[in-house]
Amino acid sequence: MEDTFGDDDFFSDGDGEPITAQKVLQTLEEAWLNEKFCPDLLPSQADYVECMMEQIQQMEENVNKLKKNDFRVEVHHMELARIRYTITSYLRSRLEKIEKNTAYILEQEALRGPENSYLSEGELIFARDFLALQENHCKQLVLQHVPPPFQDFMPTQQSLVPNLRSHVFLRAKKDVDGVVIEGDRDSRDEEVDLEENSQHIMQYKPIANFVKDGTIQLI
Amino acid sequence: MFCEKSLKLIKELDRSQEAMPPFDDDGVRQVFEEMRGLYDQNVAAANDTTADPDGTAISGIAIRHAALERNKRCLLAYAYNRILRVRNMRWQFGPILPHDIKANFNEPEVQWFNNYNICVARYFKSIGAHGLDLTADVKPPKSLYVEVRSLTDYGKLELDNGEVVLLKKHSTHLMSRAQCEPLITQGVLEQISN
Amino acid sequence: MFCHGLISLDGGCQQLCHHRKIMSLCHSYVPNYFSIPDILATQEKVPCTFEVQVKHLGFLDPGSDKRDIEVGTNIELPFWMASVLKTQRPAIADVGLPKIFKESYRDILKADPVVVDLHKLAPYFYEFGMSLCMLNHRESPEIVNVLVESFKQRFRKILDWAQHSNIEVPESKKLDNAEKIIYQAGREVGSSLHLWLTEGGSLIMAAGMVMQHKKMKLTQRDLLQ
Numbered sequence: 001m002e003d004t005f006g007d008d009d010f011f012s013d014g015d016g017e018p019i020t021a022q023k024v025l026q027t028l029e030e031a032w033l034n035e036k037f038c039p040d041l042l043p044s045q046a047d048y049v050e051c052m053m054e055q056i057q058q059m060e061e062n063v064n065k066l067k068k069n070d071f072r073v074e075v076h077h078m079e080l081a082r083i084r085y086t087i088t089s090y091l092r093s094r095l096e097k098i099e100k101n102t103a104y105i106l107e108q109e110a111l112r113g114p115e116n117s118y119l120s121e122g123e124l125i126f127a128r129d130f131l132a133l134q135e136n137h138c139k140q141l142v143l144q145h146v147p148p149p150f151q152d153f154m155p156t157q158q159s160l161v162p163n164l165r166s167h168v169f170l171r172a173k174k175d176v177d178g179v180v181i182e183g184d185r186d187s188r189d190e191e192v193d194l195e196e197n198s199q200h201i202m203q204y205k206p207i208a209n210f211v212k213d214g215t216i217q218l219i
Numbered sequence: 220m221f222c223e224k225s226l227k228l229i230k231e232l233d234r235s236q237e238a239m240p241p242f243d244d245d246g247v248r249q250v251f252e253e254m255r256g257l258y259d260q261n262v263a264a265a266n267d268t269t270a271d272p273d274g275t276a277i278s279g280i281a282i283r284h285a286a287l288e289r290n291k292r293c294l295l296a297y298a299y300n301r302i303l304r305v306r307n308m309r310w311q312f313g314p315i316l317p318h319d320i321k322a323n324f325n326e327p328e329v330q331w332f333n334n335y336n337i338c339v340a341r342y343f344k345s346i347g348a349h350g351l352d353l354t355a356d357v358k359p360p361k362s363l364y365v366e367v368r369s370l371t372d373y374g375k376l377e378l379d380n381g382e383v384v385l386l387k388k389h390s391t392h393l394m395s396r397a398q399c400e401p402l403i404t405q406g407v408l409e410q411i412s413n
Numbered sequence: 414m415f416c417h418g419l420i421s422l423d424g425g426c427q428q429l430c431h432h433r434k435i436m437s438l439c440h441s442y443v444p445n446y447f448s449i450p451d452i453l454a455t456q457e458k459v460p461c462t463f464e465v466q467v468k469h470l471g472f473l474d475p476g477s478d479k480r481d482i483e484v485g486t487n488i489e490l491p492f493w494m495a496s497v498l499k500t501q502r503p504a505i506a507d508v509g510l511p512k513i514f515k516e517s518y519r520d521i522l523k524a525d526p527v528v529v530d531l532h533k534l535a536p537y538f539y540e541f542g543m544s545l546c547m548l549n550h551r552e553s554p555e556i557v558n559v560l561v562e563s564f565k566q567r568f569r570k571i572l573d574w575a576q577h578s579n580i581e582v583p584e585s586k587k588l589d590n591a592e593k594i595i596y597q598a599g600r601e602v603g604s605s606l607h608l609w610l611t612e613g614g615s616l617i618m619a620a621g622m623v624m625q626h627k628k629m630k631l632t633q634r635d636l637l638q
Binding site: 049050053054057074077078081082084085087088089091092095099120121122123125126129130133134137138140141142143145146147149150156 | 247251254255258287288290291292294295298299302306325327328331334335338339341342345346347348349351352353355356357358359360362363396397
């Protein structure tokens with residue numbers, strides 16, 4: 001279905017470098033799988049989402065110009081439905097994590113600072129609104145009715161954190177040297193090298209940064 | 220025994236699984252009362268140092284303090300897990316809930332649902348230039364059209380291509396997947412397997 | 414207020430110790446404050462032997478009508494309370510092991526973990542076991558081993574049942590709460606894989622809560638007729 005977008009569709013990725021629609025879609029698909037399998041929230045690809053949605057709209061307009069019984073209509077409609085699914089599924093995974101670990105995610109976001117944010121603008125507003133909603137509800141229903149020393153809300157949120165030690169399936173997109181796997185009480189730290197295209201199961205934590213910079217793909 | 224009433228709330232929720240039992244106002248109020256009692260006893264024990272020359276009062280205080288924390292945890296877990304179900308209902312039923320389900324909410328839960336609706340709608344609107352409904356497209360598409368049977372007398376429905384169909388109970392239709400998905404999710408239509 | 418300064422100080426220390434112990438025993442285990450299974454698991458009873466007198470709380474011992482709890486009294490108490498008794502300085506009570514984690518039962522579990530009816534003996538076997546280990550009982554390392562070994566062997570069986578049987582196997586009644594969740598998840602994955610292989614995709618279905626709601630309405634109507 002390569003030619004749903006022509007090869008000559010170019011976008012700018014912000015640094016002035018033009019990239020093709022195919023490349024945008026591929027980036028989104030990788031981001032979607034990573035987000036689906038990653039226990040923690042990954043940096044947002046909101047720019048790519050936006051770009052893809054513009055492209056979908058344009059495509060829909062073009063498809064509607066074709067004759068009704070042109071068989072290409074069906075093919076293009078199908079491809080557009082698949083792209084829409086990828087986008088909504090990607091954004092749903094993110095929203096679920098934001099709702100689950102709201103306080104933690106907002107705290108991490110504040111530590112990183114605005115120039116290095118992981119949340120899109122819309123997500124950030126949603127996260128703040130959602131935490132306020134939870135706090136307000138807990139206060140109204142419970143906290144304002146209990147003795148004063150037990151009225152704190154924030155400490156109850158401390159346990160809502162992603163488990164960075166949960167295991168993930170992954171593929172190395174390039175050679176990755178010197179991944180340090182922490183030992184436990186029975187074993188020492190260990191260093192492993194991952195070969196290009198090799199697949200592994202291991203804890204998320206030691207490879208977190210490689211997922212974020214794109215050298216490792218979760219599968 | 221301490222905290223039996225708050226444990227009852229948790230067991231009630233555990234038993235009902237995904238469903239929404241009526242909010243147990245009375246049970247919750249009883250836990251508040253137990254907490255107030257425990258707290259008053261602790262304040263009295265801590266201030267009455269004359270009655271405690273050997274310092275053993277601290278053990279009682281510690282135990283009652285643990286019971287207070289436990290009660291708080293159970294109450295908040297009760298509130299939180301109910302809200303989690305309310306949240307899932309927004310994603311499964313859509314922004315309007317059946318009356319008999321809403322009847323089991325208490326007032327703050329109705330408010331929470333309405334406010335959550337607003338948050339979600341605002342977020343959906345912020346995606347892209349024209350917004351995107353994330354409650355749609357929940358399954359990967361396999362075909363563009365599916366055969367469906369109507370489960371209720373739903374009435375007229377305008378299809379994407381402008382055609383209008385009448386959804387009557389037991390009537391069958393061939394419809395675009397995108398359009399019938401929300402209606403299947405809400406239980407208006409069912410997909411006919413081939 | 415005097416009592417709060419003191420208690421919160423104490424509580425703070427307790428959290429610190431707690432944290433260190435979790436780190437050394439089970440790295441990835443963070444009980445969720447709102448988790449219903451965790452609340453139920455920490456409700457399981459453990460035997461406590463009081464080392465100091467506790468005034469006015471005699472009613473915690475159902476077998477006695479005394480006003481105070483005397484030194485040397487044995488009471489079975491929920492884990493959440495026992496952990497506070499043990500971690501106070503000085504400790505209020507010594508905490509023993511419940512039957513299922515004692516040596517005699519550990520030996521049974523070591524011999525053949527698959528036949529043990531955990532649902533009956535300890536419905537929150539793993540959660541409860543891990544919480545118990547945080548109290549640093551001298552037999553904790555043994556308990557950790559039994560938890561891991563039991564899980565490894567039972568998991569193989571669970572996987573087998575989930576993949577190779579269409580109906581719910583009777584043995585699934587003997588699973589602990591966490592195992593049941595794994596078993597059900599395994600069955601669901603198995604049937605959707607089957608559907609995908611035979612039909613090339615699954616049907617769009619009504620949402621779970623919507624179906625439940627419909628069923629409820631139907632039964633209500635039947636009852637009214």
